[in-house]
Amino acid sequence: MATTMKDLYKEERPYEKCLACGPGVLSDTELLAVILRTGSAGETVCQLAGRILSLPDFEGLPGLCRIPMERLMELKGVGRVKAVQLKCLAELAGRMAKASAGERLCFDTPATIADYFMEELRHKEQEHLIALFLNTKNKLLREKLMFKGTVNASIISPREIFLEALEVHAVQLILVHNHPSGDPAPSLEDIRMTKRIGRAGELLGIQLLDHVIIGDRCYSSLRERGILSDVG
Structure with a gap:
């Protein structure tokens, strides 16, 4: 028994x-x-x-x-x-x-974005790419999982991301994805993908505010690293 x-x-x-x-x-x-x-x-x-x-x-x-x-x-x-x-x-x-993290969430502060997604993403064994679509007042219009698998510049389609953005009339965009290894340092593919999406956004009048990479209880912000400053 x-x-x-x-x-x-x-x-x-x-x-x-x-x-x-x-x-x-x-x-x-x-x-x-x-x-x-x-x-x-x-x-x-x-x-x-x-x-x-x-x-x-x-x-x-x-x-x-x-x-x-x-x-x-x-x-x-x-x-x-x-x-x-x-x-x-x-x-x-x-x-x-x-x-709990959502109560402190501020889209201008990468640390709060990382806190918001940390427990959801840090245990994933595959990479997940999430897009946050915002209006002019930094209000979240939609949060959507755009891709699951190996995130790289050749696979991720800016077209799919910006179709979602246009559907909700977003003018700002934040990307969030995880590194299953636990190390949030951006890879060359992460940087290429970010710049590619940033340039596409400029043509459509939709600004890529940041790309936050989630590790194991740590994060990396491509905006804080200055990588988004030379997107054009």
Whole structure:
């Protein structure tokens, strides 16, 4: 039979520990155990949580964002229901972080743009290119994923980006994309693509304000690096 919270010794019960002292005192393993509620045959819920957080290539809480649903379902003691719960937990955490960052979001400040997209993009194993379309008052008109895969100058089509911009009557544009390596330093292809899109925007009267590259808890702004100053 699966081991439940009630089967644990009192000092090992994270649910009761949370009630007595608050969630801040719980370890990552204990927090996850509260969500899982039950362990598996011969394994406590805390042991199951610890095993999940120690998976090779998916260690720790960030691993929950990256691990495929199918891989979770294959784990002993997890199955379909717990796998769905865990992936929904990871998604909820990302949305909460984005909502919180959105309160401080300023399109003139690359750091706030990076904060806004950090939890959404830093765990992605493929590059994602997102376009933000703004009006003259820097109000966001539309946010759209334009491309997923290897981002480079020859593949990304300025035409698709500016068709979206014209549809919402945008006059300003910001590009955001991630580097799965965790290093946000712009590559030569990133720079070529940025300049190509910037020049196309000038012809249409749509200004490329910035291209922000997301790494692992860090970012790079091509505007701050002065790369956009010589787009023309």
